[in-house]
Every structure is written in C-alpha cells, then in structure tokens.
Amino acid sequence: MQPLLNIAIRAARKAGNVAIKAYENPVSIEIDSKGDNSVVTNIDRAAEALIVETIKKAYPDHTIVAEESGIIKGKESEIQWIIDPIDGTTNFIKNIPHFAVSIAVRVKGKTEAAVVYNPITNELYTASRGHGAQLNGYRLRVNNSKDLASSMLATIFPAHNKQYSDCYFAVLQKLFTQCSHFRYTGSAALDLAFTAAGRLDGLFELGLKPWDIVAGELILREAGGVITDFAGNNNYMTSGNVIAGHPKVVKDLLVMTQDLWDERLKV
Ligand code: 2AM
Ligand code: CA
Numbered sequence: 001m002q003p004l005l006n007i008a009i010r011a012a013r014k015a016g017n018v019a020i021k022a023y024e025n026p027v028s029i030e031i032d033s034k035g036d037n038s039v040v041t042n043i044d045r046a047a048e049a050l051i052v053e054t055i056k057k058a059y060p061d062h063t064i065v066a067e068e069s070g071i072i073k074g075k076e077s078e079i080q081w082i083i084d085p086i087d088g089t090t091n092f093i094k095n096i097p098h099f100a101v102s103i104a105v106r107v108k109g110k111t112e113a114a115v116v117y118n119p120i121t122n123e124l125y126t127a128s129r130g131h132g133a134q135l136n137g138y139r140l141r142v143n144n145s146k147d148l149a150s151s152m153l154a155t156i157f158p159a160h161n162k163q164y165s166d167c168y169f170a171v172l173q174k175l176f177t178q179c180s181h182f183r184y185t186g187s188a189a190l191d192l193a194f195t196a197a198g199r200l201d202g203l204f205e206l207g208l209k210p211w212d213i214v215a216g217e218l219i220l221r222e223a224g225g226v227i228t229d230f231a232g233n234n235n236y237m238t239s240g241n242v243i244a245g246h247p248k249v250v251k252d253l254l255v256m257t258q259d260l261w262d263e264r265l266k267v
Contacts, residue, residue: 003058004105005113005128008081011054012101015047015085016119019092019101023120026095037160039089044068048085051103055081067211080106084211087116088187097121102189104215114215116193125193125219133196133222140223142245143198148252151201152181153245154191161207167262168206174256175204188242192216195245196223202245202253204230206265210237217244226250230257231266241265 022028022043030042048068055064061076066083081103086092088099097120104114116125125140127133133140145151153175158168176182183200185191188208194200196219213236217227227244229236232254236242243253 002128005115005126007055007058008103008105008113008115009117009124009126011051012103012115012117012124013119014050014054015101016117018047018050019043019086019099020119023092023095023097029093031093039093040068041086041089041093043092044086044089047101048083051083051085051101065211067209078108082106082211082214084189084209084215087189087212088185091186096186098185098190099187100189100193102211102215104218106214111214111218114218116189116215116219118190123193125196125216127219127222129218129222131222133219135193135197140196140219141198142196142220142223142225143201145201145246145249148175148179148249148256151179151245151249152183152199153179153249153253154183154185154194154200154203154205156184156186156188156191156205158206164206164262164265167260167265170260171204171257174260175253178256188212189216192220192227192244195225196220198223200245202243202249204243204253204257206241208236208240208242210240213237213240213242220244228254229266230254230261235267239265239267 061074062079063074064072064081084102092099101117114127191203230241
C-alpha cells in the first residue's frame with residue numbers, strides 16, 4: 001500500500017504549502033459560512049482542489065469523498081479517498097498554527113493508508129495498515145499511561161450539537177475531577193495524532209465527521225491505541241461520537257461515562 005501512502009503524502013504537502021502561504025499572508029484568506037453553522041475559506045477550497053487533482057492524476061478511477069466537494073464518484077467505487085483539506089479551520093482563520101491536512105485511503109471499507117500533516121510545524125503523521133505509525137519517519141507508540149489520574153485528555157465542546165450540552169458538561173465535570181489535565185486544541189485529527197504520539201493519553205469528542213476521524217484513526221490504531229463510540233462499540237464513523245486513546249484509558253473513560261451520556265449518543 002506504499003504507493004497509496006506516497007500519493008497521500010504528496011497531496012498533503014501540496015495542500016500544506018497552500019495553507020502556509022495563506023497563514024503567512026492572512027489578508028488573502030476569505031471566509032464563508034456554510035449552511036451547518038460552520039465556516040470554510042477560499043484556502044480550504046484551493047487546498048482541497050489540489051489534493052483532488054493530485055489523486056486524480058495518479059488514480060483517475062478512484063472515488064473521493066472530500067469535506068468541501070462531497071463525493072466525487074470514480075469508476076472504482078471500492079477505493080475511496082477521504083479528505084479534510086484543513087482540519088482546524090477556526091484555528092487557521094485565527095492564525096493559530098494548529099491545523100492539519102487529513103487524507104485517508106479506504107479499500108473495501110478498510111483504511112489502508114493515512115496522513116495527518118501540520119504544515120506549520122512540518123509534522124507529518126503517517127500510517128499504513130499493519131506497518132505502524134510514524135511522525136516524520138519515527139515510529140509512534142501511545143503513551144503507556146498507568147491510570148486516568150495521571151492522564152492528559154483532549155476534548156472539543158459540542159458547538160454544533162448544543163442540545164447535548166448538559167450531558168457533555170456532566171461528563172467533562174466528572175472526568176475533570178478524575179484526570180490530570182485537559183487540552184482543547186481545536187483539531188480533532190491532530191488530537192488523534194497527538195494521542196498516537198503519546199502527547200495526549202486520550203480524548204472524547206462528539207458529533208465529528210468521517211473526514212475528521214478516518215486518517216487519525218489508523219494512525220492511532222497503528223500506534224497501539226483504540227477508538228470506540230460512546231457505548232464502546234464501532235459506530236463512531238456514523239455517530240461521530242469518539243472515545244479514543246491508550247486501551248486502558250479508553251476502558252476507564254467508557255466505564256466512567258456510561259451512565260451520563262444521553263441514550264441517543266450511544267447508538
Ligand atoms: P474542521 O476544522 O475541519 O471543520 C474543532 O472545531 C474540530 O471540530 C475540528 O476538527 C473541526 O473540523 C471539527 N468541526 C468543526 N465544525 C464541525 C461540524 N459542523 N461538525 C463536525 N465537526 C466539526
Ligand atoms: Ca475542514
């Protein structure tokens with residue numbers, strides 16, 4: 001699967017270069033609001049177009065699912081590229097250097113190759129299924145944390161799912177008393193990659209989209225981490241509700257939060 005990964009890396013670097021140029025010249029960034037109460041910029045669109053062009057040049061028949069363009073059907077429907085040109089758009093707009101290009105390739109529903117790339121720090125997280133995860137070529141492992149009490153967790157407030165604020169903040173309050181530190185970084189893809197790198201011990205996030213999750217998921221799994229939905233099952237790609245991290249941390253998080261989640265968030 002190395003050829004797929006190589007194209008994913010090439011596409012991520014090209015998109016990253018577009019983001020860097022705009023980051024250094026913020027007046028070039030034009031902001032639009034999307035229908036779902038979130039924002040997009042001309043740079044998200046330009047970076048995505050470059051990624052699509054790079055994939056199409058190498059694999060004209062593959063199918064592409066991209067955050068800003070939707071589904072671009074190819075003759076080959078069993079190979080799908082899942083793209084988020086900028087994960088952490090709000091950080092990007094605020095000139096906060098914490099955002100990433102996220103690209104994953106799925107073959108018959110299995111993620112085979114993944115890239116999460118922060119162009120500002122030049123940190124390239126990669127994974128190929130069965131071949132481990134790397135950061136700039138160095139092998140990654142999740143932090144071998146002993147218990148929740150010493151762990152640092154990441155989360156994202158449910159800004160697009162405010163109807164779940166009560167149970168979300170009940171969970172946050174409980175975990176706040178049980179863990180050591182929290183971080184709110186503003187990029188789900190980088191939260192997963194940071195967890196793979198042992199910088200974070202785990203995370204819980206509500207209402208994510210597949211392109212926020214897929215690439216970081218493979219990187220995390222290949223680094224020895226696990227990812228589940230809020231019930232401990234595998235429906236996180238459809239629900240968008242994710243608990244992830246070191247296996248022991250995930251187990252603790254599931255046990256501690258089971259009775260707090262709204263039942264609708266557990267399906
Ligand atoms: P984005 O930057 O690609 O939109 C914090 O904002 C995190 O939540 C980011 O990973 C962001 O991805 C994601 N996010 C933002 N708006 C979202 C929405 N409407 N639904 C799901 N995830 C969203
Ligand atoms: Ca995005």
